[in-house]
Amino acid sequence: MFLMAASIPTFLRPNCDHMSITRQASVDSIFDGDTFRATVENWQPVIGERMPVRIASIDTPELRSRCDTEVEREREKALARKAKQFAVAALRGAERIELRQIERGSFFRLVAEVYVDGESLGDKLLEAGLAMPYEEGGSWCGR
DSSP, X not given: OHHHHHHSOGGGSTTOOGGGOEEEEXXXXXXXXXXXXXXXXXXXHHHXXXXXXXXXXXXXXXXXXXXXXXXXXXXXXXXXXXXXXXXXXXXXTOSOEEEEEEEEOGGGOEEEEEEETTEEHHHHHHHTTSOEEOOTTOOOXXX
C-alpha cells in the first residue's frame, strides 16, 4: 500500500500541498490556445503521458464557437485560430516548458500555470489580446 501511494503524484494524494509542484513537460499536441497534451517528466506513464493540460486562469476563444450570430461565430473562430497559432509558436519553439501549481481539472485534465522558457504563457496570451481572465461560464461572444 505504501509503495502505491508513494508512486502517485503529490497533487493526486489527499491533503497534499499540490500548489508547490513544478514539473518539466514536453508537448505532444496542441488543441487550441489554452489546452494541449503533454508528457510530464518523471511521472508514471498512466498519469503523466500525453495528459491534457489547460492553462490556469485564462480562457481563449473557442474553435467550435457557440455564439448566436454567424458574424460572432466567425470572429471568435478567427481569434481562436490566432490564439492557437500563438500557443503553437510558443510551445514548439520553447527550450523548457514548466507546469507550475498543478491541479486536477474537469475532463481528466491537468490545470496548471504554464511557463515557456521562464515566462508565463497565460500572461503572454492575455497581453496579446488572445485570452481573457477565466470566468466560469464566460464567453467570447459579443466581445
